[in-house]
Amino acid sequence: MEKTHKVLCLILVLLNFESSMAQNLIANGTFDSDISGWNNPFVTSEWILTEGGPISGVGSMRVSTSINNNAVFGMNSNSIAVMPGKWYFTSAWFKTPSTSVSERGLYLIEWFDSSDDQIQQDSVDGGFGVDDDVWLPLDGYFKAPENASSMVMRLMLQTGFPGQVDDPFGFWDDVFVLEESIFFNGFD
Numbered sequence: 001m002e003k004t005h006k007v008l009c010l011i012l013v014l015l016n017f018e019s020s021m022a023q024n025l026i027a028n029g030t031f032d033s034d035i036s037g038w039n040n041p042f043v044t045s046e047w048i049l050t051e052g053g054p055i056s057g058v059g060s061m062r063v064s065t066s067i068n069n070n071a072v073f074g075m076n077s078n079s080i081a082v083m084p085g086k087w088y089f090t091s092a093w094f095k096t097p098s099t100s101v102s103e104r105g106l107y108l109i110e111w112f113d114s115s116d117d118q119i120q121q122d123s124v125d126g127g128f129g130v131d132d133d134v135w136l137p138l139d140g141y142f143k144a145p146e147n148a149s150s151m152v153m154r155l156m157l158q159t160g161f162p163g164q165v166d167d168p169f170g171f172w173d174d175v176f177v178l179e180e181s182i183f184f185n186g187f188d
């Protein structure tokens, strides 16, 4: 609960500053009206009006897959231009209903060089056995590699194990990538 409180407070504070001071680099992280900006041809995704995270409220992205293979599946953000050596605050909230066999949410930060070759991958993992039916926060603070040119955020959920018949599905909302600013100095 302490971590939830910390993340929520930080983002609410940031959103109260001028937008230029805390611009969300994610193209559509609050899913106000659709899931544009997110893609993965191998995952079923849709916009849900009646679900939403604690910051932006209604409107979220529902993701599902039909295969329980003890793997992860998810959606990719837009490609974000980054400055080498700069620090980035990243955060996302997810929810796995009790009717879903998914019991884990995580996201990957994949860094690419100017040739679009992946050079590094970071992750924030909520671990297995997360609570059902509640929105849970993930957050991480990362430094762009010295030869980084862009990054992509990948929101992932765990599938069930082979033999489970119910579909794994869940919701994502309130996804943020913010470049370090004066307000982040000393944050770790």
Ligand SMILES: [Ca+2]
Pocket (backbone or CB within 6 Å): 030, 031, 032, 051, 052, 053, 056, 057, 058, 059, 060, 173, 174
């Ligand atoms: Ca929302």
